[in-house]
Amino acid sequence: MGLPSPKRVLLRRAFFDRPPQTVAPDLLGKILVHRIGDTILSGRIVETEAYLGLDDPASHAYTGLSAANEVLFGTTGLAHVYLIYGLHHCLSISAHAKGHAGGVLLRALLPMEGIDMMSRLRGKPGKTDAGWLTGGPGRIGQALGINRSTHNGLDVTRKASTLWVADDGFGCGSISITKRIGITKAADHPLRFVCQQV
DNA sequence: CCAAAGATCTACT
């Protein structure tokens, strides 16, 4: 029983056809979903950062088009998955106005479905604390089983990708905006968005 | 070719 489950709809490509600093706050409250076989792993997005492309020294797109960052140029709504410090797979989604480049890094989720598989993937079965499980870009990658070779370039506006973003209408109550974390260049811009209430 | 840095996390002092 209980309340009816809210209907989830896929985000459309047009959602991502806007500057990253506009898309990043709008992604708060949306749901990232990864299907592995019959198992669904999902969580509500509660922290994002915008990376502005060619004009942003902190962006992976700053130095221009290359094999490593091609997802950030061209079609929007694609998964940009990269390995950082040789250890952590992080997920961002390409977002920019036509003719530009850029993306939005997913920094934290509130886990929804598949929590025990997430805790297993994180290496401590049974440990389900949300902050530990999916609080941080590297933790999201590990908890959801995301890696560059499998997921880089997937279209998150299509369920067939097995990795997608949906909207169940809940959104995010109040948003706080701060400087971005973990960067040394262009560190002073207010481009980090955190969901305070869900 | 080699060196260095990187949109990070964990463990240990």
Added chain:
DNA sequence: GTAGATCTTTGGG
């Protein structure tokens, strides 16, 4: 609070 892990990509010689 600081250091170590571990590897891809980039920039300099």
